[in-house]
Amino acid sequence: MRRGLRERPGGGRPTRMDLLLSLAVVVTGLVESFGRQGTGPGRIADPVPLAAGAVAAGLLLLLRGRSPMAVLLALTATGVAVGWVTDTGYYAAWHFYSTLILVHTVGGAAEPRSRRGLAGLGCVLAAYAHLQTLQSNDVAEVMITAIFLGAAYGSGILLRRQTDRTLRLAERAARLEAEREERARRAVAEERARIARELHDVVSHNVSVMTLHAGGVRMLLGGDPARGRERDMLLGVERAGRAAVGELQLMLGVLREGGAGPEAPQPDLDRLDELVEQVRDTGLDVRLRITGERRPLPPGLGLSAYRVVQEALTNVRKHARAARADVVLAYGPGRLRVEIVDDGAGTGAGGEGPGGHGLIGMRERAAMHGGELSAGPLPGGGYRVAAGFPLDAPEAGEPPSGAGDRDDPASGGAACGEAPPAAPVLGVQM
Incomplete structure (x- = not known):
């Protein structure tokens, strides 16, 4: 890649700079050849060979990108040929400029x-000779001639090294990006994956409660032969619930890393006071x-809101160089707003240390519930992180409001409000 980037644009074809230099040499040579025509010292008796040499030098400059x-x-040979034809020993300016x-x-x-x-150095010495x-x-x-040629040769070396350094930096920047x-x-x-592990406990708990409620309703029906159909339906619900809990256990085993222990109980906004005290x-x-x-x-929503506050306060403590942070929970009609503002001079509540991705995690948690997250510095100093969560839409897998509240025996609505026995809870709940 680096070698290809060093090549001249167009694969050696003449560039606009080549055309400009070639035109300058040709025009200079023609002006010099015919403008100094005459006899005497410093004059040109026959300008045609020198003019032809200037045109040839201009054409050669168009090819300098292919094989300099x-x-x-070839330019040196052209100078030798022009000098042999004219036999005047005239020092043509176009030849020096081209060299x-x-x-x-x-x-x-x-x-x-x-x-x-x-x-290349040998060719330069030959041209100088x-x-x-x-x-x-x-x-x-x-x-004087040696100084000019040395400066031209040295500037070419420095330009190449600067180009190589620029290309290396560009490659490194691309690699780092x-x-x-x-x-x-x-x-x-x-x-x-972390969010999925945390939600696993929430989902498995709800499925376990649903299964136990179905079992409790089935036991309340007793052995009445007329309610056999209802008992069979509830037994099917229990079996499906136990199967779902088993599948959730398998899913959790895949999500957790090998050797990882069980997840701690997942917090929610009811434990936000404890988090604030720990940070204080x-x-x-x-x-x-x-x-x-x-x-x-x-x-799930309460857990995500809690994690947003937790991550933001962690960033304030590590990166913001702040003395104070304000946490605001605003319960509005159909919406929960979480805001963390600090007075620091660092990167703030949304800032990241080297290799950190806390802001990415906060944005993922907000988007998972259909919300949004914004973060940025404040005009007067400090940093602000704000997340909004809609409260009117039910979570994925949650039944609509009012479902299961009717007194339909098949749905277990009225009986589900009764607390199931303690022993079955211990035996089924994860």
Whole structure:
């Protein structure tokens, strides 16, 4: 990849810069050849060979991207041929300019310590030696020519090394970006697996309660032969419930890592006071404010709201350099709003440490319940995380409001309100 990026655009085809340099050399050569036509010192008696040489040099510059060393040698040969035809020893300016351009290109074509770089250096020395034969030069002229050629060759080397460094940095940035995206994808997958593990206990508990209620209703029916159909239906519900609990146990075994112990009881917003006290013990002043009429929440939603507050306070404590954090729970008509605001100067409640993906997890939890999450710095300083959860839609798998409340014996509505015996609860509930 790096080698391909070093190649000239167009695979060696002339670029706009090549066209511009070629045009400049040709025009300069024609002006010089015909503008200095005449006899005497510094004049050109026959301008046609020099003009033809200028055109040839311009055409050679168009090919410098393909093989700069061969083009430099061809330019030197062109200078020798023009000097042999004119036999005047005139030092053409277009030849010197073209040589500088090609020496710069040769310097940037390969590393000097490589074989190709050493061959390029040999071509540069040959071109320099030819320039010294075009006229009688004193020591100062020899040194001036050497300085110009050396600067052109050195600038080519420096440009190549700078280009290589830029390409390496670009490759590294692309690799780091790909790794960051991969870590983010893994974080999303891990957070979803964690959410699934937490919801497993909630779902399995509800299924167990449903199964026990069905068993309790079946026992209340007694042995009345007229209620045999109802008992058979309730027995089918019990069996399906026990099978579902067993499947949930298998699912949990897949989701948990090998050797992981059982999950601790899952918290909800009723335990938010405990979380606030734990964070206060670390030295952060946390203020909890609850507005609106507090109401029971579906277990999964309460757990997700609790985790949002927990993750946000953890980020405040680790990254925000804050002295105070305000937590607000706002119960509105059909909506729960959770807001965490700190007064820190760091990345805040939504900030991430190196390798952290807490904001991704919070957003996943909000989206799972049809909500949304926003996070960002505040104009006056500090950071704010806000999550909104709809309360009017039932959770996945939860029956609509009022279902099972009728006195239909098949649904177990009236009898389900009675508490089942304690022994069956211990035997079935996970």
